[in-house]
Amino acid sequence: MTENYLKKKVESIEVKNKSISQLLAEMAKTAFQGRKLGETVEVWEEMLKEKDLTIIMGLAGSLSTAGQWKIVNWLIKNRFIDVLVSTGANISEDIIEAMGSSYWQGSPAVDDVALLKTDINRYYDVYGLESDYRKMEEFLTDFIFTLDPDYPYSSMEFLYKLGKWLNEKGIKSIVAVAAEH
Structure with a gap:
């Protein structure tokens, strides 16, 4: 039954030697507003790739x-x-x-x-x-x-x-x- 809920592990972020872009990408693998920020960056990047959007x-x-x-x-x-x-x-x-x-x-x-x-x-x-x-x-x-x-x-x-x-x-x-x- 737990497999219905425990699908994606929260991944803690190591901060050293990373760019802001890398940190934002990794935020999508965390939780709370950090995850929302990371997911927003992912959506934004996909939108910018679209030609007729x-x-x-x-x-x-x-x-x-x-x-x-x-x-x-x-x-x-x-x-x-x-x-x-x-x-x-x-x-x-x-x-x-x-x-x-x-x-x-x-x-x-x-x-x-x-x-x-x-x-x-x-x-x-x-x-x-x-x-x-x-x-x-x-x-x-x-x-x-x-x-x-x-x-x-x-x-x-x-x-x-x-x-x-x-x-x-x-x-x-x-x-x-x-x-x-």
């Missing part, structure tokens, strides 16, 4: 505030993804950092009301200034006023125009890089 990346959560938006920019610039589907948070909150402001490592176990009293927003375990968020919103309002109020823009049109506008302003956010490529 459209790679769609789903981006959720607040990865931009977590310092990962430049990775997405790199993937777009280097044509590792063809389509990006994202939450609004990821394609707006990276603008804050691209404008020169910062995010800080924080704690998820903190009183949000107390934080806000000190002008701090919490994004799980990341902090950012509310005043920086407001500056980004005001900045985007300038873009909104460039649009024709009588034209029903699709999401794609809106984001493309936003990306072009951001590029003109020197803001190299995810939307700006996507508009270039």
Whole structure:
């Protein structure tokens, strides 16, 4: 009966003298999130080998505030993804950092009301200034006023125009890089 369950042995990893690529490949033979990371790399490599394949990346959560938006920019610039589907948070909150402001490592176990009293927003375990968020919103309002109020823009049109506008302003956010490529 155990043969139904005990099919693949977990293989512990020896780290010495290995490249990151080798370590990632071996992670697929471990467990928990290490295995998922290794399996993801395997799937990614197979996708990149395909000739006629459209790679769609789903981006959720607040990865931009977590310092990962430049990775997405790199993937777009280097044509590792063809389509990006994202939450609004990821394609707006990276603008804050691209404008020169910062995010800080924080704690998820903190009183949000107390934080806000000190002008701090919490994004799980990341902090950012509310005043920086407001500056980004005001900045985007300038873009909104460039649009024709009588034209029903699709999401794609809106984001493309936003990306072009951001590029003109020197803001190299995810939307700006996507508009270039």
